[in-house]
Amino acid sequence: MKAATYNASVDVYEEVLDNGLRVLIQDVxxxxxxxxxxxxxxxxxxEGPGLTGVSHWVEHMNFKGTTNIPRxxxxxxxxxxxxYWNGYTWIDQTTxxxxxxxxxxxxxxxxxxxxxxxxxYDPADCESERTVIISELQGGENDPDQLLDQELTAxxxxxxxxxxxxxxxxxxxxxxxxxxxYGYYRRHYVPNNATLVIVGDVDRKDxxxxxxQRFGAINPGEVAKSHHTREAEQLGERRVTVSREGTTAxxxxxxxxxxxxxxxxxPLQVLDAVLTGAKGLNLWASFRTPPPQRSARLxxxxxxxxxxxxxxxxxxxxxxxxxxxxxxxxTEGTALSAVEQATLAQLEAVRxxxxxxxxxxxxxxxxxxxxxxxxxxxxxxxxxxxxxxxIATWRLxxxxxxxxxxxxxxxVGDAAGRCLTPTNRTVGWxxxxxx
Amino acid sequence: MTTTQQRNYALAPLxxxxxxxxxxxxxxxxxxxxxxxxAAFEAGTVFDPPxxxxxxxxxxxxxxxxxxxxxxxxIADGLxxxxxxxxxxxxxxxxxxxxxxxxxxxxSTLATLADIVMHPAFPDPExxxxxxxxxxxxxxxxxxxxxxxxxxxxxxxxGDAHPYGRRPRGSVEGVERxxxxxxxxxxxxxFRPGALSLVMVGDVDAERAIxxxxxxxxxxxxxxxxxxxxxxxxxxxxxRLRVIPMMxxxxxxxxxxxxxxxxxxxxxxxYWLMNNIFGEYSIGGRLGDSIRExxxxxxxxxxxxxxxxxxxxxxxxxxxxxANVDRAIASIxxxxxxxxxxGPTDEEFAESRQFLIGSMPRRxxxxxxxxxxxxxxxxxxxxxxxxxxxxxLLAKVTPGDVxxxxxxxxxxxxxxxxxxxxxxxxx
Numbered sequence: 100m101k102a103a104t105y106n107a108s109v110d111v112y113e114e115v116l117d118n119g120l121r122v123l124i125q126d127v128x129x130x131x132x133x134x135x136x137x138x139x140x141x142x143x144x145x146e147g148p149g150l151t152g153v154s155h156w157v158e159h160m161n162f163k164g165t166t167n168i169p170r171x172x173x174x175x176x177x178x179x180x181x182x183y184w185n186g187y188t189w190i191d192q193t194t195x196x197x198x199x200x201x202x203x204x205x206x207x208x209x210x211x212x213x214x215x216x217x218x219x220y221d222p223a224d225c226e227s228e229r230t231v232i233i234s235e236l237q238g239g240e241n242d243p244d245q246l247l248d249q250e251l252t253a254x255x256x257x258x259x260x261x262x263x264x265x266x267x268x269x270x271x272x273x274x275x276x277x278x279x280x281y282g283y284y285r286r287h288y289v290p291n292n293a294t295l296v297i298v299g300d301v302d303r304k305d306x307x308x309x310x311x312q313r314f315g316a317i318n319p320g321e322v323a324k325s326h327h328t329r330e331a332e333q334l335g336e337r338r339v340t341v342s343r344e345g346t347t348a349x350x351x352x353x354x355x356x357x358x359x360x361x362x363x364x365x366p367l368q369v370l371d372a373v374l375t376g377a378k379g380l381n382l383w384a385s386f387r388t389p390p391p392q393r394s395a396r397l398x399x400x401x402x403x404x405x406x407x408x409x410x411x412x413x414x415x416x417x418x419x420x421x422x423x424x425x426x427x428x429x430t431e432g433t434a435l436s437a438v439e440q441a442t443l444a445q446l447e448a449v450r451x452x453x454x455x456x457x458x459x460x461x462x463x464x465x466x467x468x469x470x471x472x473x474x475x476x477x478x479x480x481x482x483x484x485x486x487x488x489x490i491a492t493w494r495l496x497x498x499x500x501x502x503x504x505x506x507x508x509x510x511v512g513d514a515a516g517r518c519l520t521p522t523n524r525t526v527g528w529x530x531x532x533x534x
Numbered sequence: 535m536t537t538t539q540q541r542n543y544a545l546a547p548l549x550x551x552x553x554x555x556x557x558x559x560x561x562x563x564x565x566x567x568x569x570x571x572x573a574a575f576e577a578g579t580v581f582d583p584p585x586x587x588x589x590x591x592x593x594x595x596x597x598x599x600x601x602x603x604x605x606x607x608x609i610a611d612g613l614x615x616x617x618x619x620x621x622x623x624x625x626x627x628x629x630x631x632x633x634x635x636x637x638x639x640x641x642s643t644l645a646t647l648a649d650i651v652m653h654p655a656f657p658d659p660e661x662x663x664x665x666x667x668x669x670x671x672x673x674x675x676x677x678x679x680x681x682x683x684x685x686x687x688x689x690x691x692x693g694d695a696h697p698y699g700r701r702p703r704g705s706v707e708g709v710e711r712x713x714x715x716x717x718x719x720x721x722x723x724x725f726r727p728g729a730l731s732l733v734m735v736g737d738v739d740a741e742r743a744i745x746x747x748x749x750x751x752x753x754x755x756x757x758x759x760x761x762x763x764x765x766x767x768x769x770x771x772x773x774r775l776r777v778i779p780m781m782x783x784x785x786x787x788x789x790x791x792x793x794x795x796x797x798x799x800x801x802x803x804x805y806w807l808m809n810n811i812f813g814e815y816s817i818g819g820r821l822g823d824s825i826r827e828x829x830x831x832x833x834x835x836x837x838x839x840x841x842x843x844x845x846x847x848x849x850x851x852x853x854x855x856x857a858n859v860d861r862a863i864a865s866i867x868x869x870x871x872x873x874x875x876x877g878p879t880d881e882e883f884a885e886s887r888q889f890l891i892g893s894m895p896r897r898x899x900x901x902x903x904x905x906x907x908x909x910x911x912x913x914x915x916x917x918x919x920x921x922x923x924x925x926x927l928l929a930k931v932t933p934g935d936v937x938x939x940x941x942x943x944x945x946x947x948x949x950x951x952x953x954x955x956x957x958x959x960x961x
Contacts, residue, residue, distance in 0.1 A: 129563075129564070129565040129899070130565075130895055130896075130898075130899045131895055132895055132896060132899060174815075174816040174817075174823070175815070175816055175885045175889075178815060178816055178885070178889045178893075179885040179888050179889055179892075180888070180889075180892050181888070181889055181890075181891065181892020181893035181894070181895070181896060182892070182893070182896070183893070183896060198896060199892075199896070200892060200895065226830070227827070227828070227829070227830035228830060229830070230830040230831065230855070231826055231830050231831075231832065231833055232833070233855070234785065234831070234832050234833040234853060234854060234855055235833035236784075237784035237785035237853075237855060238784075238785045238833055238834070238853045240783075240784040240785070241678070241679055241680075241783045241784055241785050241787075241853075241955075242678075243677070343782055344781075344782030345677050345782065346673040346674065346676050346677040347670060347673050347674050347677060376614070376619070377617070388619060388621070388634070389619050389621055390619055391613065391614040391617060391618060391619035392614075392619075393606075393609075393610030393613075393614060394607070394610040394611050394614045394615075395614075402663075402667070403663060405663055405666055408666070408667040408670035408671060409667075428670060428674070429670075430666045430667065430669070430670045431666065431669045431670045431673055431706075460615075461614065461615050464615060464616060464617045465614065465617040466617075467617065468568075468616065468617025468618070468635075468636060469617065471566050471567060471568050471636065472566065472568055472634050474565075474566055475565050475566045475568070475900045475901055475902075476565075476899050476900045477899070531677075
């Protein structure tokens with residue numbers, strides 16, 4: 100073992116096994132449960148041409164049986180104990196989780212160790228999953244807002260692989276092979292590319308003993324290094340229009356935004372709270388509760404102003420610079436040009452004049468409250484440790500409140516001035532063709 | 535005020551009935567320094583007056599937009615300065631106000647909620663702005679195959695004469711006609727203390743939470759609302775099929791279903807297990823195993839059982855490529871018949887029962903999860919000790935009971951089927 104440390108401020112125990120697997124354990128005894136998350140530093144930004152969507156497809160394949168878990172036993176392996184399981188893939192990460200009674204912690208660790216080392220990739224299963232994933236893609240395309248988001252992102256990024264959707268482009272999903280999938284799995288699913296998080300009513304020593312027993316013998320591997328380019332500075336506004344039959348018009352405005360470790364990131368979180376209400380910083384929990392946005396600037400201007408039926412802001416912590424996105428649903432009969440004009444007027448005002456002291460305090464109150472609300476389950480707590488460790492370091496988690504508290508009026512104004520410039524933005528319209 | 539508490543049980547919430555008939559339920563949970571408030575009124579869409587479909591939903595969008603004492607802006611500022619996001623949702627039977635606040639804000643938040651539900655002003659400008667939003671939402675539903683398939687299925691199963699058969703948000707034309715006075719009348723008829731069930735879960739002593747609730751709502755005086763009366767659910771005599779062509783879409787949505795039983799039916803627990811085995815367990819139970827796992831036809835396929843105060847639906851849903859619509863429906867037919875003819879296997883039965891019992895602690899982990907559960911318990915009158923009785927209720931069910939439940943409702947020749955998406959007849 101190496102690098103065993105104990106962070107008293109948030110009671111997180113950290114240990115790195117000899118094979119490079121980083122283990123984080125937090126004892127939270129609010130329910131007789133344990134939550135396990137196994138994170139891999141691989142997401143859709145690590146995919147090359149022709150292989151878009153491979154990270155997500157690999158995630159699907161990793162639920163289809165292993166050397167020691169027969170295909171037909173995967174179905175109920177944790178649910179028969181009342182447990183919950185899931186997984187997701189996004190631009191920077193792939194993760195798998197189980198939450199169940201504390202007594203079955205070792206079984207959860209067994210599943211994750213099998214997933215790391217022994218997945219089967221049966222050729223028939225790969226083919227069957229191809230159509231499942233294409234169905235997932237087509238289901239997403241049924242949603243005009245999602246379609247517009249995909250087009251906007253692809254327009255805002257020219258070089259960086261954040262430009263392609265995590266689900267992949269259809270042509271790649273139609274042609275990728277079993278060897279592509281399995282090779283990708285083997286290159287990225289190694290202990291030295293993973294973080295294992297355990298939170299719940301667990302004894303740390305017992306938990307570590309199980310972890311070592313289940314994962315200790317898995318060999319490290321040479322982690323496939325992806326080459327990420329830096330997106331060149333945008334030189335002028337970009338625009339994209341999606342024209343499809345539909346009933347409703349949508350506007351999306353995206354600005355290149357800083358990564359989580361950039362000094363502008365937290366000031367922009369405050370700015371987003373002022374514009375559209377605080378969402379919080381937990382990708383797993385934030386979307387479950389609507390933001391407090393009735394008093395937010397863009398809500399008042401667009402929704403109360405009758406231009407829109409909904410407005411939302413999106414600024415998610417990411418490893419590399421991604422996007423700050425404003426999404427607006429136009430009300431029936433309102434021209435997109437009018438919605439855009441009203442939206443940009445608000446953004447321009449905040450870029451030029453910043454926010455008020457009262458808005459700063461309200462935004463901080465909202466962000467602090469979200470931190471409290473989002474810590475209400477062991478799954479949410481475990482998610483945050485693994486999420487931040489995968490994009491930067493879990494040590495950002497205990498200091499989130501301090502990071503919010505430290506934001507000043509000046510910093511918000513400066514960050515708004517840098518981010519919300521017209522040359523940094525991409526404007527997307529979903530302009531419905533009336534059938 | 536009468537107060538009872540179930541002691542020595544897992545949840546053991548405190549329940550109190552105020553003199554005005556309002557029910558207040560509190561449960562201490564120290565996970566976070568916060569409290570989830572869930573106030574539910576028997577004011578769901580089934581209470582829409584005839585010819586005014588969509589009123590309940592319209593009220594849910596306007597009730598917090600100003601009271602006789604405070605403007606919409608003041609209410610929003612007051613809540614949001616403290617980080618509180620008030621969600622108002624409506625389903626067939628209940629209109630609910632839900633939020634989470636920090637413990638120190640409990641009293642003031644309850645006071646705001648009481649003001650909202652007791653004295654809404656429905657200001658004209660707010661009503662008009664929200665009308666525009668609702669029209670847009672209805673238009674979005676009309677462009678959403680999943681929403682169209684689900685709504686279409688309920689219309690087929692229940693017909694126009696039953697409130698379950700109507701669109702919960704109403705139609706654009708209907709919403710355009712709803713007057714402010716209709717919102718006021720609906721509020722006056724359905725928002726009464728006797729229709730309120732207030733649940734609070736969080737880091738506050740339960741007795742103290744009841745005191746807060748009582749302080750906020752005890753002064754409210756009004757007679758109980760009229761009883762809910764429902765027409766009988768039409769019997770199914772034949773298979774019914776409806777296609778809603780949406781040729782601009784990439785994927786077709788299938789909704790397939792039956793009417794079932796009322797929640798108070800003693801057979802409910804057999805139906806619950808049957809549905810879990812059929813379309814919930816793991817990735818969609820037997821349906822998921824066949825249509826997603828073995829045939830690779832769909833990203834999602836599942837079934838959901840909504841046994842309610844009227845015989846609710848068992849709804850099967852799947853999203854498939856238009857070329858696979860007929861094959862997917864044939865597979866659903868096959869699984870429906872197989873479950874009715876053969877019942878569950880012993881292994882399926884044992885695993886599913888173990889799952890439903892074993893998942894209780896997880897369902898009751900968060901404040902919001904507990905609050906939802908207690909509202910369900912209160913709505914169906916299951917008793918404050920229901921959480922500890924679930925295992926014994928499920929233990930009494932036999933595989934034969936599950937098969938009997940399946941035989942009673944699962945019959946492809948009497949199914950209602952709706953397809954919405956890029957499909958015009960045959961795939």
